[in-house]
Amino acid sequence: MSAEDGSAPAAPFDLEAIRREFDELAARVPDRATWEALRVRFLGRKQGVVRSALEAISQVAPAHRKAYGAAVNRLKLHVEAEVERLEVALRAAAEAGSRRTLLDVTLPGRRPRVGSLHPVTVAARAIEGIFRELGYTVAEGPEVEDDFHNFEALNFPPDHPARDTQDTFFVEGGLLLRTHTSPVQIRTLLARKPPIRVICPGRVFRCDNDLRHSPMFHQIECLAVAEGITFSDLRGTLEAFVGRLFAGSGVRLRPSFFPFTEPSCEVDITCPFCRGNGCETCSGSGWMEILGSGMVDPRVLANCGLDPDVYSGFAFGMGVDRVAMIRYGVPNIRSLFENDERLLRQIKA
Numbered sequence: 246m247s248a249e250d251g252s253a254p255a256a257p258f259d260l261e262a263i264r265r266e267f268d269e270l271a272a273r274v275p276d277r278a279t280w281e282a283l284r285v286r287f288l289g290r291k292q293g294v295v296r297s298a299l300e301a302i303s304q305v306a307p308a309h310r311k312a313y314g315a316a317v318n319r320l321k322l323h324v325e326a327e328v329e330r331l332e333v334a335l336r337a338a339a340e341a342g343s344r345r346t347l348l349d350v351t352l353p354g355r356r357p358r359v360g361s362l363h364p365v366t367v368a369a370r371a372i373e374g375i376f377r378e379l380g381y382t383v384a385e386g387p388e389v390e391d392d393f394h395n396f397e398a399l400n401f402p403p404d405h406p407a408r409d410t411q412d413t414f415f416v417e418g419g420l421l422l423r424t425h426t427s428p429v430q431i432r433t434l435l436a437r438k439p440p441i442r443v444i445c446p447g448r449v450f451r452c453d454n455d456l457r458h459s460p461m462f463h464q465i466e467c468l469a470v471a472e473g474i475t476f477s478d479l480r481g482t483l484e485a486f487v488g489r490l491f492a493g494s495g496v497r498l499r500p501s502f503f504p505f506t507e508p509s510c511e512v513d514i515t516c517p518f519c520r521g522n523g524c525e526t527c528s529g530s531g532w533m534e535i536l537g538s539g540m541v542d543p544r545v546l547a548n549c550g551l552d553p554d555v556y557s558g559f560a561f562g563m564g565v566d567r568v569a570m571i572r573y574g575v576p577n578i579r580s581l582f583e584n585d586e587r588l589l590r591q592i593k594a
């Protein structure tokens with residue numbers, strides 16, 4: 246038999262039938278083994294159907310070889326593309342499956358992270374707790390104040406240099422951000438009749454910013470006004486308070502000046518870190534300044550409509566942030582307000 250005698254077939258393989266069979270099988274490839282069998286059957290190097298069809302080109306009559314070769318090539322490209330597409334699909338399905346098995350239901354659940362109170366809040370509550378035991382109640386006032394309550398009634402005359410020490414932030418309309426909690430003292434004296442025993446906690450603002458100062462900080466002011474209150478009451482209250490807040494610390498009073506108290510004194514406590522022996526934290530002095538205090542100036546009482554010949558009182562005010570810094574050994578006030586959790590978590594309040 247020779248190609249010339251016309252007995253050679255135009256196509257030794259029914260390429261259409263092969264393609265139909267392949268497509269039917271390719272429509273059902275549920276797993277890797279089926280895919281592998283399909284690939285070997287059609288694309289295998291030795292017995293693969295496509296390869297056999299290609300090799301059979303020698304049996305095709307020369308006149309039909311070109312058309313046959315092109316048809317086999319089309320079949321080959323189609324089969325190759327389908328086989329590759331099926332593999333990609335199988336791999337994606339396998340990955341999704343393995344991701345599903347990563348869920349281990351026997352593992353203990355993830356606990357929600359529990360928050361805790363800010364060190365300044367803890368310090369403020371400790372201070373408030375002590376004063377509640379001493380019979381004080383809490384009074385509050387606005388953070389945006391007027392000149393009268395923040396300065397004038399507290400005996401800061403207009404243009405008095407003491408105003409400069411307050412680094413005031415002014416607000417439009419003649420208002421200001423309170424520079425201390427003492428205006429609450431005024432509001433209380435104006436609103437209530439003695440005997441008065443209050444503490445005034447709150448945020449205060451000063452145009453000041455360095456390692457020890459923040460433009461916003463917290464104060465607690467203490468005010469006691471009644472008939473016959475003396476300097477001994479101030480000293481006794483300070484000792485009771487400081488001894489509780491910094492277990493065992495004593496107080497030292499140094500003369501000072503505030504427009505709203507007379508006499509006035511700065512209060513130092515025995516350094517809680519070295520118990521007064523002198524260390525780095527207290528710069529070797531054995532003492533730490535913690536608050537300002539004094540007997541309410543008679544003019545303040547008069548400004549609030551109280552007769553200074555009948556009533557007297559004492560007041561003192563402290564920075565809560567400073568108390569927190571001393572209690573928890575925080576060297577930089579800003580680290581209290583940046584609220585970096587990594588840092589706050591280290592403060593064992």
Ligand code: PHE
Pocket residue numbers: 424425426427466503506537538539560561562563
């Ligand atoms: N208000 C004062 C300040 O912020 C502190 C203080 C309060 C001093 C009460 C004496 C009496 O500087």
